[in-house]
Amino acid sequence: MSGFTAPLSAAAIEEIVAAVAFGHDGLVPVVTQQHDSGEILMLAWMNRTALRATLAEGIAVYWSRSRMALWRKGETSGQTQRLIDLLIDCDADSLVLKVDQTGVACHTGRRSCFFRAARAHGIATVAPVLVDPDTLYARTKD
Amino acid sequence: MSGFTAPLSAAAIEEIVAAVAFGHDGLVPVVTQQHDSGEILMLAWMNRTALRATLAEGIAVYWSRSRMALWRKGETSGQTQRLIDLLIDCDADSLVLKVDQTGVACHTGRRSCFFRAARAHGIATVAPVLVDPDTLYARTKD
Numbered sequence: 001m002s003g004f005t006a007p008l009s010a011a012a013i014e015e016i017v018a019a020v021a022f023g024h025d026g027l028v029p030v031v032t033q034q035h036d037s038g039e040i041l042m043l044a045w046m047n048r049t050a051l052r053a054t055l056a057e058g059i060a061v062y063w064s065r066s067r068m069a070l071w072r073k074g075e076t077s078g079q080t081q082r083l084i085d086l087l088i089d090c091d092a093d094s095l096v097l098k099v100d101q102t103g104v105a106c107h108t109g110r111r112s113c114f115f116r117a118a119r120a121h122g123i124a125t126v127a128p129v130l131v132d133p134d135t136l137y138a139r140t141k142d
Numbered sequence: 143m144s145g146f147t148a149p150l151s152a153a154a155i156e157e158i159v160a161a162v163a164f165g166h167d168g169l170v171p172v173v174t175q176q177h178d179s180g181e182i183l184m185l186a187w188m189n190r191t192a193l194r195a196t197l198a199e200g201i202a203v204y205w206s207r208s209r210m211a212l213w214r215k216g217e218t219s220g221q222t223q224r225l226i227d228l229l230i231d232c233d234a235d236s237l238v239l240k241v242d243q244t245g246v247a248c249h250t251g252r253r254s255c256f257f258r259a260a261r262a263h264g265i266a267t268v269a270p271v272l273v274d275p276d277t278l279y280a281r282t283k284d
Contacts, residue, residue: 008260008262009262009263011264012260012261012262012263012264015264015265016260016264016265019258019265029171029185029236031173031182031185033180033182037180038175038179038180038181039180040173040175040182040229040238042231043171043173043231043236055260085259085260086259086260087182087256087257087258087259087260087268088256088258088259088260088265089184089185089255089256089257089258090248090249090250090252090255090257091255094171094185094255096182096256106232107232108232110232113231113232113233113236114229114230114231114238115229115231115232116161116229116230116231117227117228117229117230118150118154118158118197118227118228118229118230119154120150120151120154121151121154122153122154122157122158123157123158123161123230126229
């Protein structure tokens with residue numbers, strides 16, 4: 001697959017944005033995956049503005065539901081996600097973003113947000129903290 | 143990671159269900175990934191009943207938002223998903239299901255539901271139909 005070897009035209013971006021079935025809240029769930037290892041890094045949300053910005057700028061831009069604001073991933077922490085590919089599912093109501101993650105995706109300092117797993121005895125933490133969260137953020141949470 | 147080598151106890155299942163932050167609609171988004179290849183197969187939704195059934199039975203059971211009913215994946219098509227692992231993210235509001243997919247995940251007969259990709263000229267289909275959908279379903283859509 002070729003992915004994003006060149007910037008998309010404005011027409012291509014609008015075709016893609018128009019094809020996505022955003023929910024009643026104007027959002028679509030986005031699964032972010034490290035492009036080469038296949039590791040799932042996080043699940044986040046985009047509105048039309050975030051999707052346009054992601055495609056135009058070639059870095060992941062989400063909509064933060066907690067902050068109710070556009071969320072340029074890594075703007076505070078430096079842990080940016082360079083866009084490699086964007087996939088749309090059969091119902092066009094969810095997206096996969098293949099990225100090249102700088103550093104760690106999770107605000108806890110772990111590579112992936114999915115660091116807890118169901119085990120026979122209950123829930124276990126299965127991934128280590130790679131970066132001290134205090135070194136990632138001054139005062140704001142990414 | 144050990145995954146589900148043995149059935150979970152009822153207490154472990156209830157600990158996991160209690161830890162998940164279901165939305166106001168009682169649902170949580172679930173990313174389903176082929177455990178060995180890392181391919182993302184689909185994004186679906188679970189309510190508490192679906193999550194309990196998945197953990198107790200060791201096969202993926204979702205909540206179908208379109209049919210408003212419990213959805214035992216593959217019940218009609220035979221394309222079941224055997225549970226290998228279940229991961230919870232930092233906010234506990236999304237899950238990753240690692241599975242062993244029998245056949246194809248998508249009702250279009252493709253391995254993954256994410257078969258369209260953003261390309262320079264717009265949207266392209268990037269994965270082939272592996273199974274004729276007419277052979278998957280008599281009258282119902284899985």
